[in-house]
Amino acid sequence: MSIEISDFTTLLGDTAVAEMAWTAETVTGAVRRVEEEHPGYSYSYSTEIRCDAWECSRYIELNLVRGVSTTITADEAYAAHRLERLDALLAELIHMPEDLGN
Numbered sequence: 001m002s003i004e005i006s007d008f009t010t011l012l013g014d015t016a017v018a019e020m021a022w023t024a025e026t027v028t029g030a031v032r033r034v035e036e037e038h039p040g041y042s043y044s045y046s047t048e049i050r051c052d053a054w055e056c057s058r059y060i061e062l063n064l065v066r067g068v069s070t071t072i073t074a075d076e077a078y079a080a081h082r083l084e085r086l087d088a089l090l091a092e093l094i095h096m097p098e099d100l101g102n
Contacts, residue, residue, distance in 0.1 A: 026090075030086055034085050038052070041074065
């Protein structure tokens with residue numbers, strides 16, 4: 001089973017489909033931008049990493065757990081940092097009603 005754009009147009013109308021497409025393009029573009037602006041990290045100490053983005057250079061403390069690789073912990077911490085930046089960027093680009101979902 002596949003869903004065609006015409007099915008959405010029939011159910012939601014042209015405007016809603018155009019808004020969905022715009023939102024998808026905006027999110028994809030924002031993800032690319034964050035990946036380009038924040039390309040990676042480097043270790044500053046064994047318990048801390050630093051974002052390699054020139055304008056960011058944020059230090060991120062690692063919560064080390066016995067038996068878990070430092071690399072895995074650093075990757076997760078850096079992914080959370082990128083996600084935080086993505087959320088902020090999307091908040092700037094997409095203005096959603098504050099009571100959405102309440």
